[in-house]
Structure formats: C-alpha cells, structure tokens
Amino acid sequence: MHQVEASLQAIFDKPLEDGENRRIVFWLDQDRELSEEVDQLKLNNVKFHTLTERNQFATKYLLEEEDLESSYLIYTNLELDIEDNWLADTVLYSKTFFADRLSLILSELKIDPALRPVVKRHEKFFNNKERFRKFQAYGIESFTEETTELAIMSVLCNLKTPDFEAVLKTVLLDTLDNEDNKYISAFNKFFGVDIFWNWVDRRYGYERPVKTLKTLFIHLAVTAFSHSVDERYLQNVKDFIADRQKANALVFVDHWMHHKVDETVFNEYAMMAEQEINLPTLLQSVPIDEFKQAETFPYIDKAIIIHIANSLLEQREDFEDYLKLIRLRRAKHYYEQYRAIYEALYYTVKLQEFYLEHKAGLPQSNAADLFKAYRDTYHLMDFYYRKFYVAFDEESNHELLKKLKELVEHVYTDWFMGELNAHWSQAVRADLANSWSLPNVQNQQRFYSSVVSDHIQKGERAFVIISDAMRYEVGVELAERLNSGTIGTCAVEPFLSVVPSVTKLGMAALLPHRTIDFDDKGRVLVDGKDSSGLENRQKILESYEPESLAIHFRDIFTMNKAGRRETFKGKKLVYIYHDTIDATGDKASTEASTFGAVEQSLDQLADLVKIIRDDLSGTNIYITADHGFIYQREELAESDKIVKEAIEAIEVKRRYMLSPENREIDGQLTVDLSSVVKNEQGLVTYMPNGTIRNRMQGSGVNFVHGGASLQEVVVPLLTFKNKRSGQRGMQAIQKVDIKLTSSIRKITNSIFNLEFFQTEKVEDKRVPRTVTIQMEDAEGIVLSNAETIIGDRTNDKPAERMFRLQFVLKSISYDRAKAYYLVSKDVETGAIVEKVPFSINLGIVSDFDF
Numbered sequence: 035m036h037q038v039e040a041s042l043q044a045i046f047d048k049p050l051e052d053g054e055n056r057r058i059v060f061w062l063d064q065d066r067e068l069s070e071e072v073d074q075l076k077l078n079n080v081k082f083h084t085l086t087e088r089n090q091f092a093t094k095y096l097l098e099e100e101d102l103e104s105s106y107l108i109y110t111n112l113e114l115d116i117e118d119n120w121l122a123d124t125v126l127y128s129k130t131f132f133a134d135r136l137s138l139i140l141s142e143l144k145i146d147p148a149l150r151p152v153v154k155r156h157e158k159f160f161n162n163k164e165r166f167r168k169f170q171a172y173g174i175e176s177f178t179e180e181t182t183e184l185a186i187m188s189v190l191c192n193l194k195t196p197d198f199e200a201v202l203k204t205v206l207l208d209t210l211d212n213e214d215n216k217y218i219s220a221f222n223k224f225f226g227v228d229i230f231w232n233w234v235d236r237r238y239g240y241e242r243p244v245k246t247l248k249t250l251f252i253h254l255a256v257t258a259f260s261h262s263v264d265e266r267y268l269q270n271v272k273d274f275i276a277d278r279q280k281a282n283a284l285v286f287v288d289h290w291m292h293h294k295v296d297e298t299v300f301n302e303y304a305m306m307a308e309q310e311i312n313l314p315t316l317l318q319s320v321p322i323d324e325f326k327q328a329e330t331f332p333y334i335d336k337a338i339i340i341h342i343a344n345s346l347l348e349q350r351e352d353f354e355d356y357l358k359l360i361r362l363r364r365a366k367h368y369y370e371q372y373r374a375i376y377e378a379l380y381y382t383v384k385l386q387e388f389y390l391e392h393k394a395g396l397p398q399s400n401a402a403d404l405f406k407a408y409r410d411t412y413h414l415m416d417f418y419y420r421k422f423y424v425a426f427d428e429e430s431n432h433e434l435l436k437k438l439k440e441l442v443e444h445v446y447t448d449w450f451m452g453e454l455n456a457h458w459s460q461a462v463r464a465d466l467a468n469s470w471s472l473p474n475v476q477n478q479q480r481f482y483s484s485v486v487s488d489h490i491q492k493g494e495r496a497f498v499i500i501s502d503a504m505r506y507e508v509g510v511e512l513a514e515r516l517n518s519g520t521i522g523t524c525a526v527e528p529f530l531s532v533v534p535s536v537t538k539l540g541m542a543a544l545l546p547h548r549t550i551d552f553d554d555k556g557r558v559l560v561d562g563k564d565s566s567g568l569e570n571r572q573k574i575l576e577s578y579e580p581e582s583l584a585i586h587f588r589d590i591f592t593m594n595k596a597g598r599r600e601t602f603k604g605k606k607l608v609y610i611y612h613d614t615i616d617a618t619g620d621k622a623s624t625e626a627s628t629f630g631a632v633e634q635s636l637d638q639l640a641d642l643v644k645i646i647r648d649d650l651s652g653t654n655i656y657i658t659a660d661h662g663f664i665y666q667r668e669e670l671a672e673s674d675k676i677v678k679e680a681i682e683a684i685e686v687k688r689r690y691m692l693s694p695e696n697r698e699i700d701g702q703l704t705v706d707l708s709s710v711v712k713n714e715q716g717l718v719t720y721m722p723n724g725t726i727r728n729r730m731q732g733s734g735v736n737f738v739h740g741g742a743s744l745q746e747v748v749v750p751l752l753t754f755k756n757k758r759s760g761q762r763g764m765q766a767i768q769k770v771d772i773k774l775t776s777s778i779r780k781i782t783n784s785i786f787n788l789e790f791f792q793t794e795k796v797e798d799k800r801v802p803r804t805v806t807i808q809m810e811d812a813e814g815i816v817l818s819n820a821e822t823i824i825g826d827r828t829n830d831k832p833a834e835r836m837f838r839l840q841f842v843l844k845s846i847s848y849d850r851a852k853a854y855y856l857v858s859k860d861v862e863t864g865a866i867v868e869k870v871p872f873s874i875n876l877g878i879v880s881d882f883d884f
Contacts, residue, residue, distance in 0.1 A: 084108075097121075256311060409506070423629045470705055512640065535662065537661065599650065615663070621734065652756065674727060690728075805859060807821050
C-alpha cells in the first residue's frame with residue numbers, strides 16, 4: 035500500500051495540463067486485491083470515493099455537478115470500458131490507475147499505460163529484482179514498444195546501455211550454435227526470440243525461413259564484403275547479400291573487426307565464413323583491383339600476397355603497383371596477421387627494383403667512386419636483404435617465402451654481391467694495395483685523434499660506443515631511429531676500416547694511440563701494450579686520460595640510475611663495448627640468427643644512448659664499429675671457397691692471412707700493412723677476392739669478416755649531440771599532420787568519399803602518425819565505419835601524400851538541423867587531432883546505395 039500511495043500521490047502532484055483545473059483518477063482493482071486496505075490511503079488534497087454498480091449516476095452527478103473543484107480518487111472493481119458505463123466520458127478525460135503488479139511496474143518505470151500490453155507480454159522478464167533494477171537503471175525518459183524491447187534485450191545481454199548493435203554482437207560472440215547460445219536461451223525464456231529476429235531483419239536485412247546465427251554471420255560478412263566488390267562477381271553468394279540495410283551490415287562488421295578484444299572471435303568466424311562460401315574459388319575470377327580495398331575475410335590478404343608473389347616469380351616488373359598494394363593493405367584489418375609475409379614481399383620488391391634500375395650492370399670504377407656509391411646507394415641492398423630475412427625468419431616454413439628466398443638469393447648473392455665486390459677487388463688491387471687509404475674518407479686509425487681528442491683537450495666528456503660488427507647499413511638505420519626518437523641530432527658518415535677487418539685490430543685502431551702493430555704471434559699492440567680485453571683497453575685509455583672507463587654495455591644495463599651515476603662520476607672518457615652482432619654471428623650454432631641479432635642491437639644501442647643522455651647527462655656520444663661483416667643465408671657453393679696457398683703465415687682465417695711474405699697469389703688481394711700499422715714484422719695481408727672464403731676445417735662459414743669487401747670495411751661513425759629544451763638548434767619531435775582537404779561539409783548520400791593530406795613528409799624530427807577516422811554524433815556515438823591512415827610517406831611531391839577514403843553511414847534517421855562530426859584520432863595516444871562538423875541530409879533513409 036505504501037508503493038500504491040506513493041504512486042497515486044505522484045500522479046496527483048504532477049502539474050496540471052492546459053485546460054485542467056483538477057485531477058480525477060479512476061483506480062481499477064477488478065480482482066479486489068487491495069479492497070481491504072483501500073481505506074488506509076492518505077493522499078494530500080485529494081477526496082476519496084468508491085464507485086459501485088449502484089452509485090454510477092450519483093458518482094457522475096458528484097463529479098460533474100456538485101463538486102467541480104476538488105481532485106478525486108475513484109476506487110472501483112467495475113469494468114469501465116463497457117458501452118453502458120455512465121461515466122465513460124468522464125473516464126476518457128481522466129487518468130486510469132491500476133494497482134496490480136503489472137500496473138505498479140508501469141508506474142515505477144514511468145511507462146505509459148498505453149504500453150501495458152507490451153509490458154504484459156514480457157511480464158516474466160520483470161519478475162526478477164535484478165533484471166528490473168538493470169532495466170530501471172537505463173533511465174529511459176520516453177518509452178515506446180521499440181525502446182522497451184531494446185532495453186529488455188540489452189538487460190538480458192548485460193549491457194550498460196541499450197544498443198542493438200551491442201546486443202547482436204554479444205549474442206554472436208557467445209556461439210553461432212542456436213541451441214547452445216545462452217542469450218538465445220534467455221530470449222526464449224524471458225522475452226521471445228522471434229522479436230530478436232525481427233529486429234535483426236529490420237536492422238540488417240536478414241530474411242530467411244530458417245534463422246540461424248551461423249547464416250546470420252555469413253549474411254553480415256558477405257554483405258559487408260559486397261561494399262568493396264562489384265556484385266556481378268558475387269553471384270554465387272548473392273543469397274547472403276542483403277537487399278536492404280547494407281550500410282548497417284558494413285558498419286556492424288567494421289566495428290566488430292576493429293575491436294581490440296573481440297576481434298579474435300570475429301577472425302575465427304570470418305575464416306569459417308570464407309570456407310562456407312568457398313571464397314578462394316570465388317576470387318579466382320575477380321581482378322585484384324576489384325577487391326584490394328576489402329578487408330572482411332583473411333583470404334583477401336592471402337589472395338593479394340599470392341598475386342604479388344606470383345608476379346615477382348613470373349618476372350612481371352610492376353614494382354610500384356606492388357608497393358602501393360602493400361602500403362594499402364597496411365591499414366587493413368588482417369595486415370598484422372600477415373605482416374611478416376608482407377614485409378618479406380616488400381623487401382623482395384625493393385631488391386628487384388634495385389636490380390631493374392641497374393640491370394645493365396654495376397659500373398666498374400676506381401676505389402673512391404665505388405666507396406662513395408656504396409655509401410650513397412649500394413648499402414641499401416644489404417639493408418633490403420637483411421630486412422627480408424628478418425621477416426622470413428618469422429614465417430620460415432611458409433612455402434611462398436621459400437620461393438621468394440630463391441629469388442632474393444639470386445639477386446643479392448649471385449648478382450649484387452658477386453658483381454659489386456668483383457669490381458671492388460679490382461679497385462683495391464689498383465688503388466689500395468700499397469696504401470690503405472682513400473681521398474676524403476676518414477681512416478679508422480684516426481678516429482681518436484680527429485674525433486675524440488678535441489673534447490678531452492677542452493675538458494669535455496666523451497662517450498664512445500663500439501658495436502662489434504655493426505656494418506654501415508645498420509648504422510644508417512640506427513641514425514634514422516635516433517633522429518626520429520630523440521630531440522638530439524645524429525649524423526652518420528662512413529669510415530674506411532683497417533685490414534684485415536678483424537676485431538682485435540679494429541678495436542685497437544679506435545683507441546688513442548701513437549703506434550699500432552702486430553707482434554710475432556699475431557697479437558695487436560697499442561703503444562707496445564697488449565690491447566685485448568677490457569682491462570688492457572682501460573689501461574691504454576687511462577694513459578691518455580686518467581679519468582677513463584672501459585665497460586661492457588650489459589654492465590650498464592644491470593645498474594640502476596644511482597648506480598650508473600656513481601660508476602661514471604668524474605669520468606671524462608668512456609668507451610662502451612657492445613657485441614651482440616659479432617657474438618651471435620661468430621658462433622656456428624647461432625650464425626643463422628645474425629640478422630635477428632642486428633634487430634636486437636638496434637634496440638640495445640638506442641636504449642644505451644638514452645641512458646647516457648638521461649641518466650649520465652652525456653652530450654657528446656659517438657657510435658662506431660671495429661668492422662662490418664658478410665653474411666649470406668644460403669649454403670656456400672664449393673666455388674665460393676679457395677684452397678689456401680702454401681705460404682709462411684702467422685695467422686690464417688677464412689677471410690685473410692697474415693704473412694711476412696709479399697708476393698702475388700692467384701685469387702687473393704695483397705695489401706701492404708705499412709699504411710695500417712707500424713709493421714715492424716713487415717707483414718702483408720692476403721684476402722680472397724670478392725666474398726670468397728679460404729677453405730678451412732669447421733663450420734661457421736656464412737658469417738665472416740676479416741676481408742676487404744665493402745660490407746666488411748665500410749663502417750659507420752654516428753655523431754649524436756644531445757639537445758636540451760630551449761637550446762639553440764633544438765628541434766622537438768613532431769608527428770606529421772593528417773588533414774581533411776575535401777571542402778564538402780554536407781552529406782547527402784550514405785556512401786561518400788573524402789580526401790585527406792599528410793601535410794609534411796616524414797624526415798628527421800617529423801615522424802609518422804597513424805589516425806583512425808569516423809563519423810560521430812555530438813554524444814560520441816559512432817555512425818560510420820572507421821578508416822585508418824598511416825601517415826609515414828617521405829615523398830616530396832604533395833600529390834604522393836594524398837589519401838582518398840570511403841565512408842558508409844548507418845541507415846538511421848538523421849536530423850538535418852544537427853551537427854555531426856568527422857573525428858580523427860591518433861592511434862597511439864587516442865587524442866582527437868581533428869573534429870570537423872558536418873550536416874547530414876539523406877532525405878528519406880534509403881535502402882539503396884548509389
């Protein structure tokens with residue numbers, strides 16, 4: 035009775051409507067549920083009257099003649115909708131109140147009594163306090179049959195807000211088996227599953243005599259797919275394409291597939307669906323350009339990958355088209371699943387592109403010009419080859435990549451390495467045999483005197499990082515990473531390393547010294563002292579600068595910030611030794627992981643620079659190497675090995691010999707070491723031509739150094755200058771902008787295209803930005819599919835930095851007077867980078883897309 039009393043009082047307390055001067059409420063209690071308690075009612079400013087079969091005329095006279103001012107509650111057990119009811123007209127302009135459970139539900143939820151039949155139909159749903167509480171918590175202000183049904187489905191799916199797209203996704207996420215789906219069971223028990231299917235029909239055009247969740251998913255997926263492919267190619271699956279509400283299907287699929295948590299289930303279902311519709315067979319007759327924008331099914335990417343791979347294997351040279359396709363797919367849903375294969379394809383194309391550009395052959399030249407060409411261009415082939423195998427190793431059992439591997443090896447190992455180093459060997463023999471130096475190229479032996487010593491003389495601190503076997507192309511990548519990832523500046527230039535290009539000599543050359551030489555056992559002496567090992571190198575450093583330190587990089591990584599500051603306190607000259615590449619490549623058991631070690635080294639070296647900058651306040655940082663390396667993945671042919679000449683030698687390795695004899699040996703380069711070391715022993719080094727190895731016992735022949743190839747003797751010198759905020763020359767890292775360029779601000783079609791522009795090219799401190807773009811309303815509710823732009827283009831030409839995207843709006847009613855927004859969000863931060871208002875005027879929402 036307390037609830038009844040509160041509900042009645044609320045009705046009487048409502049402000050009177052226009053034309054009302056009082057309120058009359060008929061309380062119908064036909065089952066006499068509260069007849070005994072009715073006298074206990076206490077209502078403010080309300081008169082109580084009971085209507086019976088015997089006082090109908092008297093009641094009418096009371097209300098319409100005797101008392102025209104007072105508000106009345108008329109309690110009755112009678113039916114008031116019969117024809118001979120004396121008070122029929124009075125009932126029509128009055129309010130009707132029911133005090134049964136159903137009526138109380140209507141009252142408490144503030145549902146119009148006109149919807150009583152709807153609530154009655156679902157009364158079982160409301161007979162539970164928790165379901166009732168969740169329904170009430172939605173705070174729906176104005177109920178209709180539709181909003182009531184949606185709220186019930188949303189409660190049964192445990193949703194925070196009523197949303198049929200979320201209802202449908204929740205149902206499908208559980209299982210596609212109707213019998214086992216817990217939400218379908220709940221609909222059957224508390225709601226009516228037919229109503230759910232009616233909603234699916236209205237929203238997504240799913241019409242089938244036998245309705246299953248499995249065919250529903252296929253219907254949604256194929257309908258979404260049909261937006262990107264001309265339907266004349268889809269005749270075999272036309273029964274799965276909606277005749278109406280196609281846009282809703284596309285938006286639903288798009289939202290689901292790009293949901294970070296729920297995408298896993300979507301991917302499983304999509305694989306099932308593509309098998310059910312036999313998508314591989316269907317796509318055989320469809321040109322790539324017809325479906326390259328589609329992303330609903332994983333096989334789409336497989337088909338594109340197969341197309342590019344077959345084209346390369348068939349020597350079709352449409353390289354720019356292949357690169358555009360790969361760049362396009364990067365922004366699509368399944369790219370990450372096939373990322374390694376796409377990257378392997380990308381670098382295969384880049385290798386082939388280089389080969390096409392130099393198909394006439396790499397030109398012969400002198401040593402200086404070949405060194406310059408390697409610095410400027412040729413080193414990229416080493417980079418492409420390395421990156422191909424980094425990707426290959428992630429998918430090494432993939433048959434397609436095994437085929438590409440043969441192509442890559444032919445271009446890189448057989449053609450590029452063979453031709454380049456044959457020319458270089460001739461140039462070495464002509465230009466460098468008697469004096470190992472090049473005009474305008476710094477010799478490795480002069481590193482300390484020409485680069486570091488000036489800092490020490492000025493009392494400045496200098497940090498030198500020496501990465502064992504970091505060849506030039508790796509240094510270039512590291513410099514690019516440091517330029518884009520820090521506010522400091524990093525320049526890279528090449529050194530000509532010593533020969534033989536081995537660790538013990540290269541490390542010695544980088545130390546401060548007056549003399550370097552070999553002793554009769556092949557040890558390298560710096561100023562007459564053994565230079566091997568950290569302890570000996572620190573002594574040599576201290577002989578030039580007492581406050582010096584030689585340390586292994588892993589020791590720095592194991593310290594905390596306080597420990598680092600204490601260790602480096604007062605040190606003016608610091609040499610940090612890094613050896614991840616050489617330690618991996620030099621072991622037969624791990625040499626196949628050489629390129630993986632390079633990737634690891636790039637991370638380690640970048641972290642090391644940041645530690646020096648942030649924890650040690652280092653501003654002068656140099657990164658270099660003792661030597662480079664040659665590495666090929668394929669097993670070497672016997673023709674790639676040369677029999678060692680019978681000669682007096684103090685040391686023989688795969689890529690060099692040290693000997694006091696000086697004579698010409700077939701297949702070997704002979705370099706007098708007098709321009710490299712003091713050479714009291716009168717030594718010469720013999721190095722096999724090109725990339726040939728000396729035939730020796732044992733394994734570990736694919737990764738080598740010690741010879742004179744460009745990959746071994748061109749080493750990088752990175753000069754990193756830390757810049758602090760406000761310092762002259764400081765340039766903050768900024769992401770490029772992605773801006774809408776289309777002038778249109780009014781949408782009149784549910785499918786529309788917009789153009790965007792990457793305002794600056796990516797270079798140095800201008801780094802890439804990835805954005806997602808979608809249409810939203812003022813409350814942030816998403817109204818369209820979401821598209822992605824990866825803004826990482828390096829082109830100078832603005833036209834090459836344009837993007838054209840297609841958007842599809844949900845098929846709902848839009849208010850032409852309202853503002854809607856095209857919202858661009860940074861994927862990394864989630865921040866809104868652009869929010870552009872639009873008006874939407876679709877007229878009558880159409881099921882047809884033109």
